[in-house]
Amino acid sequence: MRYRIAWIAGTALSLSACAAGPDYRPPQAAALGVPATFSAGVATPVSDADLASWWTRLNDPTLSALIDRAVADNLDILAAQARLRQARESLAQTNAAFLPQVSGSASGGKNYRSQAGGTRVDGNGNVISTGASNWSSSYSGSASASWQIDLFGELARSSEAARADLAASGYDLANVRMTLIAELVTNYVQARLGQEQLRIARTSQQVQQDNYNIANWRLQAGLVSSLDENQARAQLAQTSASIPQIEANLKASLNRIAVLTGQAPGEATRALETPAPIPVAPVQIATGIPADTLRQRPDVRSTERALAAATARIGVAQAQLYPSLGISGNIGTTSNAFKDLFSLITGGVFANVAQTIFDGGRLASQVRAQRAATDGAFAAYKKSVLTALEDVENAMASLSSARERKAQFTIAYDASNSAAIIARSQYQAGLVDFQTLSTTETTLLNARNSLAAARSDEVLAIAQLYNALGGGWQSMDNRPDEQRR
Known part of the structure; x- marks a missing residue:
């Protein structure tokens, strides 16, 4: 993959030397x-x-x-x-x-969940709920980059x-x-x-x-x-x-x-x-x-x-x-525990070619x-x-x-x-x-x-x-x- 990216970038730079006009x-x-x-x-x-x-x-x-x-x-x-x-x-x-345009974001927080259940009475006649509730953590981070090839x-x-x-x-x-x-x-x-x-x-x-x-x-x-x-x-x-x-x-x-x-x-x-x-x-x-x-x-x-x-x-x-060429990529991760935030990282690299076909x-x-x-x-x-x-x-x-x-x-x-x-x-x-x-x-x-x-x-x-x-x-x-x- 990295060789393919290098080839795309090298080709783009060589073509950018041919300035229109x-x-x-x-x-x-x-x-x-x-x-x-x-x-x-x-x-x-x-x-x-x-x-x-x-x-x-x-x-x-x-x-x-x-x-x-x-x-x-x-x-x-x-x-x-x-x-x-x-x-x-x-x-x-x-x-x-x-230059490439790079942006990033991160978030973290806790989620609360409550599950309804039955009730019972203790020996003193008090009503006790048998439902369940818990807190869970969530952390994520991501970065994206784009580059318009000239x-x-x-x-x-x-x-x-x-x-x-x-x-x-x-x-x-x-x-x-x-x-x-x-x-x-x-x-x-x-x-x-x-x-x-x-x-x-x-x-x-x-x-x-x-x-x-x-x-x-x-x-x-x-x-x-x-x-x-x-x-x-x-x-x-x-x-x-x-x-x-x-x-x-x-x-x-x-x-x-x-x-x-x-x-x-x-x-x-x-x-x-x-x-x-x-x-x-x-x-x-x-x-x-x-x-x-x-x-x-x-x-x-x-x-x-x-x-x-x-x-x-x-x-x-x-x-x-003429056609325009752009390269973009992103990388991100998410986890329920901060210590495991970088355990699984996902990402991708994309190339985009656009050409106006008809504009009157x-x-x-x-x-x-x-x-x-x-x-x-x-x-x-x-x-x-x-x-x-x-x-x-x-x-x-x-x-x-x-x-x-x-x-x-x-x-x-x-x-x-x-x-x-x-x-x-x-x-x-x-x-x-x-x-x-x-x-x-x-x-x-x-x-x-x-x-x-x-x-x-x-x-x-x-x-x-x-x-x-x-x-x-x-x-x-x-x-x-x-x-x-």
């Missing part, structure tokens, strides 16, 4: 429409080290500390980590199907799909981290821009207050009409009106930073209310080649793993068309449905690749635009600042009217704000570019590529 092969870059180079710029190699902590190139310790806090406490990251743990347990549950790879393909799902969950966690860092940098830069805009507005407000005082004095002296005084007051009021909106935008950025770092708005960002300059953008940015996006972008790798899982599930559905085409339809799902997964994967390339191209265009605007606004600021100084002195000397002074002051205010916005746009474009390149997750714990195999 297609073997997955990652699509090549050509099939995904990936070009050789980006349309703008020269392809420069980019390493994981360059991408892992790209924000440190902004040389802002406060920002780096915020990112460390966010990575540790952000609630979206904690939720993604929980989903990753859940996927890991799903893989463990799937792999458990490869003849055509249904379990192997299920495990393959679960491993791909686990890797996809890991990349989803990486994508949450990558997106979080980019969003935090964006809000931090916007907060510093708001502080710079407040400084500019309040400086302009002070200058315009002085202009209003001069215009009012000249009106009182009869040197000018009330037109100058009204124009000065209107200009001052417009600048003063812009300050509350800037403050509100600044507060919104600070509140968002607090939530991103897993804290309640308010006290958590009190230290950030102290004004600090906008981070300085690095000059050189490595972009690599488009094919790098298949490796660097965690959202792209997640959709690739989803395609692998969908392909494996074709094999799961296809294996259900249900199983075949499941195979076709899973093939359709795989086609959809491939389309989603290709779309994610093309979207990643689009993000990189857009980010490079935004960075180029911001740098060109910063250069031009620097020229505009220098020229308008000189013009405002000249106009202010000439107005005080009565050589020009207030309209000329107002125009130059407005031009200077716009140039200051535009230059500050261009500087922040340059940093934001760099954040957008690094996010598009897939930076920010390469140094995280439990990297998904360690789970891929």
Whole structure:
């Protein structure tokens, strides 16, 4: 009997190597429409080290500390980590199907039996029953085992799909981290821009207050009409009106930073209310080649793993068309005395073969449905690749635009600042009217704000570019590529 069982098991294991369904092969870059180079710029190699902590190139310790806090406490990251743990347990549950399932039971107790009989009277006239009653013991134990032989790879393909799902969950966690860092940098830069805009507005407000005082004095002296005084007051009021909106935008950025770092708005960002300059953008940015996006972008790798899982599930559905083989066995014993419980043991081993003969085409339809799902997964994967390339191209265009605007606004600021100084002195000397002074002051205010916005746009474009390149997750714990195999 044992030789027969060994032969059945050996045959089953050799057949299980023949897994149903297609073997997955990652699509090549050509099939995904990936070009050789980006349309703008020269392809420069980019390493994981360059991408892992790209924000440190902004040389802002406060920002780096915020990112460390966010990575540790952000609630979206904690939720993604929980989903990753859940996927890991799903893989463990799937792999458990490869092993025999064993269960056992035992029982013991006493039985009471009473038998009715006649009666008699003793010498004292007492009635005595002649019936019989007794107690008996009963003990039993049993165990059973079953094992589903993976003849055509249904379990192997299920495990393959679960491993791909686990890797996809890991990349989803990486994508949450990558997106979080980019969003935090964006809000931090916007907060510093708001502080710079407040400084500019309040400086302009002070200058315009002085202009209003001069215009009012000249009106009182009869040197000018009330037109100058009204124009000065209107200009001052417009600048003063812009300050509350800037403050509100600044507060919104600070509140968002607090939530991103897993804290309640308010006290958590009190230290950030102290004004600090906008981070300085690095000059050189490595972009690599488009094919790098298949490796660097965690959202792209997640959709690739989803395609692998969908392909494996074709094999799961296809294996259900073929016969299934199961081996089961049981062993048991029973006795009226515990010491004799193992005196007599009974058991058996059985093999079971099952094959669906007619199901109205249900199983075949499941195979076709899973093939359709795989086609959809491939389309989603290709779309994610093309979207990643689009993000990189857009980010490079935004960075180029911001740098060109910063250069031009620097020229505009220098020229308008000189013009405002000249106009202010000439107005005080009565050589020009207030309209000329107002125009130059407005031009200077716009140039200051535009230059500050261009500087922040340059940093934001760099954040957008690094996010598009897939930076920010390469140094995280439990990297998904360690789970891929």
